[in-house]
Amino acid sequence: MLVKLIKKGAEADIYTGVWKNYKSIFKIRKIKNYRNASLDSKIRKQRTIKESQILSQVKSFGIPSPLVYFVDLEKTMIVMQEIPGKPVHDLSELKIVQSSKEIGKLVGLLHKNGVMHGDLTTSNFILFKNIIYMIDFGLSQNTIKPEDHAVDLRLIKEILNSAHAKIMQSCWKNFLAGYKSVVGVTYQTKIVKLVSDIESRGRYAEVV
Secondary structure, eight states: OOEEEEEEOSSEEEEEEEETTEEEEEEEEOOOTTSOHHHHHHHHHHHHHHHHHHHHHHHHTTOOOOOEEEEETTTTEEEEEOOOSEEGGGSOHHHHHHHHHHHHHHHHHHHHTTEEOSOOOGGGEEEETTEEEEOOOTTOEEOOOHHHHHHHHHHHHHHHHHHSGGGHHHHHHHHHHHHHHHHOHHHHHHHHHHHHHHHHHHHHHHHO
16 A cells, blocks of 8 residues: 655645555545644544545536545545546646536536535546546535535636636636536526625725
8 A cells, every 4th residue: 555645735635556456545634733632533533424425425416526445534544546637727728618617517516416515626626538527525515505605616716717817707607607507597696696795795805
């Protein structure tokens, strides 16, 4: 089980390695020394269980995502399938624009089934063999609240604005078209209005 660190995150460290002959990702939640030790252990275990459950859930919605191979609660570790493609973030601008509609559909499927991703960035979608996979459900939660779904959309909009500014308008238009095709025009309109409300609150806070 040779593993190599590929990403240090605030919540967890991500390693790549081999699990029972399969190339795998090892996600290990980090001990937070500023928290009470037993509370920290409880939180990490709960989040590990939650993430592995949501990974299984989203596959049942028809969302391409990594298979979970193994969960070790003592180490607060999830061993999952490594998707060997390329993050959408790193694709050509044309490809990112084209991928945005499919990403919108996937997020629509997620929301329609009552799940909020919590960390929607173009790095958390991987293109592999012409299929877009959704990854990193570490901050996901089960929620049917439109406000929570609007938070998801606001984040991806912000990411498009900051990381892909030149193509932002085309990406956002395609994303919303994909999203609408799954959730319907009424719900999409409601969520987009909520995104605007959140943005205007942010602007008002900045002015003050």
